[in-house]
Amino acid sequence: MYDYLIVGSGLYGATFAWFATKAGKKCLVIEKRPHLGGNVYCEEVAGIQVHRYGPHIFHTDDEDVWRFVTQFVPFNRYTNSPLANYKGEMYNLPFNMNTFRQIWGVTTPMEAIAKLDEQRREIRELLAREGVDTPRNLEEQGLSLVGRDLFEKLIKEYTEKQWGRPCRDLPAFIIRRLPVRFTYDNNYFNDRFQGIPVGGYNRLVEGLLAGVECRCGVDFLHSEYRDWRRFAKKLVYTGPLDAFFNHCYGELEWRTLRFETRVLDVPNYQGNAVINYTSHDVSYTRVIEHKHFELFGNAVYGNPRTVVTEEYPVPFLEGMEPFYPVNDGRNDALCRKYKALADAEKDVVFGGRLAEYKYYDMAPVIKNVMDYWKADGEV
Numbered sequence: 001m002y003d004y005l006i007v008g009s010g011l012y013g014a015t016f017a018w019f020a021t022k023a024g025k026k027c028l029v030i031e032k033r034p035h036l037g038g039n040v041y042c043e044e045v046a047g048i049q050v051h052r053y054g055p056h057i058f059h060t061d062d063e064d065v066w067r068f069v070t071q072f073v074p075f076n077r078y079t080n081s082p083l084a085n086y087k088g089e090m091y092n093l094p095f096n097m098n099t100f101r102q103i104w105g106v107t108t109p110m111e112a113i114a115k116l117d118e119q120r121r122e123i124r125e126l127l128a129r130e131g132v133d134t135p136r137n138l139e140e141q142g143l144s145l146v147g148r149d150l151f152e153k154l155i156k157e158y159t160e161k162q163w164g165r166p167c168r169d170l171p172a173f174i175i176r177r178l179p180v181r182f183t184y185d186n187n188y189f190n191d192r193f194q195g196i197p198v199g200g201y202n203r204l205v206e207g208l209l210a211g212v213e214c215r216c217g218v219d220f221l222h223s224e225y226r227d228w229r230r231f232a233k234k235l236v237y238t239g240p241l242d243a244f245f246n247h248c249y250g251e252l253e254w255r256t257l258r259f260e261t262r263v264l265d266v267p268n269y270q271g272n273a274v275i276n277y278t279s280h281d282v283s284y285t286r287v288i289e290h291k292h293f294e295l296f297g298n299a300v301y302g303n304p305r306t307v308v309t310e311e312y313p314v315p316f317l318e319g320m321e322p323f324y325p326v327n328d329g330r331n332d333a334l335c336r337k338y339k340a341l342a343d344a345e346k347d348v349v350f351g352g353r354l355a356e357y358k359y360y361d362m363a364p365v366i367k368n369v370m371d372y373w374k375a376d377g378e379v
């Protein structure tokens, strides 16, 4: 008999297992994939750590979370500074003085502020003429936030590729904010702590799950563990929320990505870890060159080969990995109904991005588990 049966070995399940074990509880982790770690799992290809389910950059402002993860593995100094390629024109992201210089030729913050204000005026005046207070769709929202030039070159077609629909047909809430910086600073995140585990995320997961009994290739929903009370006092479920309840109210929608990964016989393919392709000309949204997550400067030339991955957004179909919840009105209403069922489940913890039907970065997932154990008073 276990204290906890933990379904899923992603960061939620693995962190939960660590805290439970520390509190003297006996855990069994079951994982339907053939490996542990969920979406942060890495594979070594051509001597390079490849983030198999999309690039993962750890970032947080929370010192407790940073201290927690760095006890298992040192983190490198990777700083996310993606670029955008629009029909061969290169722009720095997030929007900052470098981007404004590249798109408008302005060089001072005052010039950039004036230009941005002029760009936003068009949509402000249109909405005022039509007696509308707030943007009615994603196109109006994007134009209100950053004006036509930035919206059309760097947001519109990229977002349409991501969602498979024109921005005019997408709800405004998808982009609530578009950070704009009037400094020459290409660091994507504002957080104090950022990096990638040296040697890859598997080392972090191995640290979290050290000494914990784990079984891979076991799908909770189609195994004897479905009758979990026979095995454990409590269940921690990190799989999809609707699947736990046999989709009794219907299916929650997801978006996902298809990855095409190639090994190339060149030492440095694109000079950066992440390049967004923001026009319809190419159907992928990003190209990732994995070695730049772990090698910096001329160290990239130490390995004569490189690994690149193109990311293609696709609608979710049975058998794929669900990545991004579609938090529109229909799905949020459905999710509330499932959450009411979840609340009534005694002795089951629903946690993580699948069971909460919510996009979470890694640090908040870990924080949620830390808070759970603090509130429970067991650690």
Ligand SMILES: Cc1cc2nc3c(=O)[nH]c(=O)nc-3n(C[C@H](O)[C@H](O)[C@H](O)COP(=O)(O)OP(=O)(O)OC[C@H]3O[C@@H](n4cnc5c(N)ncnc54)[C@H](O)[C@@H]3O)c2cc1C
Pocket (backbone or CB within 6 Å): 007, 008, 009, 010, 011, 012, 013, 030, 031, 032, 033, 037, 038, 039, 040, 053, 054, 055, 056, 057, 058, 059, 218, 219, 220, 221, 238, 239, 240, 257, 323, 324, 351, 352, 353, 354, 360, 361, 362, 363, 365
């Ligand atoms: C493409 C992409 C890029 C991302 N990039 C970043 C980033 O740069 N920075 C960042 O902070 N966050 C990033 N994230 C978010 C990060 O992946 C999540 O925060 C993290 O994976 C959440 O962990 P989790 O345990 O909730 O989910 P998961 O990692 O998905 O783990 C859930 C596990 O449960 C297993 N499971 C599901 N159902 C069953 C079942 N029935 N039986 C057994 N096992 C089951 C799954 O196989 C999976 O291993 C990214 C996410 C995606 C999709």
